[in-house]
Amino acid sequence: MKHGEMTCQELILECLLEFEEGAMPEQERRELQRHFEMCPPCMNFLATYRATGKTLKMLKPTEIPPALAQTVLAFVRMRREKERG
Numbered sequence: 001m002k003h004g005e006m007t008c009q010e011l012i013l014e015c016l017l018e019f020e021e022g023a024m025p026e027q028e029r030r031e032l033q034r035h036f037e038m039c040p041p042c043m044n045f046l047a048t049y050r051a052t053g054k055t056l057k058m059l060k061p062t063e064i065p066p067a068l069a070q071t072v073l074a075f076v077r078m079r080r081e082k083e084r085g
């Protein structure tokens, strides 16, 4: 895998479900948490994901880089479609 701007977010996307649902092992959780603290884009991403998951109305697009917001929205939509079956 190439280490570019997307790598970090793609990684977060892959483990975010486990992280949020508590399915992630404690050690990985802590490492991810540490990453969030050191990586503002990922922290934003987590905050956006949480806000989006609760209600789209709570999302404040001005506070989120457009590309990041799009990634989160696409992810949430994809997840909703999966849940709907």
Ligand SMILES: [Zn+2]
Pocket: 008, 009, 035, 039, 041, 042
């Ligand atoms: Zn990051």
